[in-house]
Amino acid sequence: MRWTSFIAARALVIAVCAPCLAACATGPGPVEPCPSTTVAASAGTDASESTKAPIDISVVERVGDKWEVTYRFAKPVMGIGFERGQHRFRYEHWNIAADDGATPVEWTEVEGREAIVASAPMHALTIRLVTDTSEKPSDYLVHAAFADGSRLFYTGHFAARPLVCKGTAPCEAKQVALADTLAPGDIEWHFATEAGRGIQILDRREPAKLDWSPTSGEHGDGTYVYFGNIESIQTPFGQMVVDPGLPKWMRESANTNIPKLLAWFAEATQTELTFKPVLFVSAPPDEEPGRYSKGGSLPGLIQLAAWGRGWKAETPETREAWVRFVAHELFHLWNGEMFDRRDNRADAWMSEGSSDYFSFAAARALGVIDDERQHRLLVQAANQCLLSVGSTPLAQARGRGNPEYSCGAMLWAFVDGIAREKKLDAGDVIGGVFARAASSDRRYGTSDVISELRRIGGEAKSIDTIERIVNQGLVSAADEVVRAQLAKAGIASERVAPSQASLDGARFSSLVGRELAVCDCDGRISFTGSDRGLDFDDVPECTLLKGVRVTALGKYALPADGANAFDALVTRDDKVPLELKVEGRRDPLRLSCRSAYRRLPFTKLLK
Ligand SMILES: [Zn+2]
Structure with missing residues (x-):
C-alpha cells in the first residue's frame, strides 16, 4: 500500500476540519480549533485504494501534542468497542467523527466496554485527542512523556473490534453487539509525524512514518510506539532509549545495573531470554515533591517512567528504590512476556x-x-x-x-x-x-x-x-x-502487637475503619478518615454504621490512638460487642458483627 501522494495528503487536511465540526455536535470532550499545520505528507491515504486488512488505523502526531487516529474499515461497521476497558477515560477526552462528519456517532457502552456507535454503517472513524499521560491504575498509559518532548503512544488503548447489529443493519445503539475479537493480522497500523522526527516500534526506527502489521500476540495487548529523536543505545542484551532528563545518577545506575540484572535473572532461573528487549526509560518533567514511578512490560519491551523531585538526589534510599523498580519490571520479561x-x-x-x-x-x-x-x-x-x-x-x-x-x-x-x-x-x-x-x-x-x-x-x-x-x-x-x-x-522475625510491627506507612485508624465496615456492612466499604474521626457514608449495605462519625473505639480515640485501637480490635473477644463512640450521641454504639463476618486471621504481626 502506498502512503505518500500529494493528493492524498491534501485530502486528509480537508478531512481533518470536518471532524472538528462534527465533534462539536457529538463529542462530549473539549472542542479544539482545526489545526492549521499541514500533516506530514506520508499521513494521507488514498481513499480509492481498498484496504486489505479489515481495519486500517493511521496515527498522526501533530505539533502541540495533538493526535489524530483514523480507523478505515474494509466493510462499513456500526461502531467499535474498545478491547481494554477497565477505565472509562476515553469518552471524556476523545473527540470523535465518522465519515468526515457525515455519519453521526456517539459514545456508548456495549457489553461493559467503552464503545462508539454510529447512526448508520460508517466507513471511517476519526479520533482526536491531546497527549494523555494521566495514570491508568493497573493498566498502561495512553502516552508516556520524555523531558525532550519525545512521546510513547500505546496502541492497546486504541485496539477495538467492530460492532455488529444483532438483527438487520442499520440498527439502534441498543441492538448492537461486539463482533469477535480481531486477530493481529486483521489490523494494519500506519504512524506518521513531522519530518525530521523518528518513529520506533520495537527495534525498528524510521524517519517520519512507519507502517506496522503485527503478526502475533493478542490484539488488545498492543505495543508502545516511540515518537522522538533520542538515540537508541545498542547493547549486547538489547536496546535502550533513555531520557536525557533522567537524573545523571539514575542514568548511570540504569546503564550499569540493567545488564547485571538481566544476567542475574537468567542465571538465578536458569532461563535465558529468547529475545532482545527494548527498554524505554522516560523522566517526564515534574517538580512535584515525592517519588513516582510507573512501568509496564509488553511483548519485547519494557517501559519505565520515573518523575518527581524525590528522585533528584542519590541517597541509599533512592538508589535502592530505583534498582528495585527497574528489577521488578525487568523480571516481567520472564514471568509476563516469555511466559x-x-x-x-x-x-x-x-x-x-x-x-x-x-x-x-x-x-x-x-x-x-x-x-x-x-x-x-x-x-x-x-x-x-x-x-x-x-x-x-x-x-x-x-x-x-x-x-x-x-x-x-x-x-x-x-x-x-x-x-x-x-x-x-x-x-x-x-x-x-x-x-x-x-x-x-x-x-x-x-x-x-x-x-x-x-x-x-x-x-x-x-x-x-x-x-x-x-x-x-x-x-x-x-x-x-x-x-x-x-x-x-x-x-528471623518475632510476633508483636500490630502497632509495634514492621510496617510501611500503616494508617491504623483507617485499618480500624475498614475492619469495622467489614464487620457491619455486607460487601461495601465506604468511609472517609479525617482528623475528627471516621465518617461512614449512609449506604444500605451497612446496618449501624450509616451516616455516622465514629470518634473512638472503646477507650481509644480515633484517629489519634488508632494504633492501640487496632491492637485491641485484633485481640478482642468475639462475643462482646464493640463499643463505638459516635459524635452527637451520648451512649456508645454497640456493634455486633454480621454472622458472615470472618475476623482477621491474626492477633499479632511480625517485626
Ligand atoms: Zn509488576
Missing part, C-alpha cells in the same frame, strides 16, 4: 509476587541492599499481606493493598524456604516452572509451582500451606504460620 500466567487473576501472585521477590533478591545480589534489608522487605511484605488479604483466598483477593504483590513476595519466600531444605532456592523452583511452561503452552499457574515443589521432594505440610493460602485463605493464627515459614527461608 505468562494461566489465569490473570488467580495467578497474579505468581507474576507480581515473583517480580517483587526476585527484585529484592537481585538488589541483594548486586550489593544494593544487604541481607538484613532484604529480610526486612519480606517481613514487611508478610505484614502487608496479612493486613490486606485478611481471610480471603489470595486467588480471589484484589484491590485494596494489592495483595498479589505482598502475599506473592511472601509466598515466594515460603517457596525458597521449602527449596532450601533440598539445597535449592526459589530461583531453581521458578526455573523449573518456566521449563515446564517452555515445553507446553508457555503458561504457568499455581498448580505448576505446587507440582515443582513436590517434584523436588519439598516438605508436604509447607507446600499445603502455600496451596491453602492461595485457594482457601489464611486461617486463625496465621501470624505464627507465616513466622514459621519465613524462618525456614532464614528470615
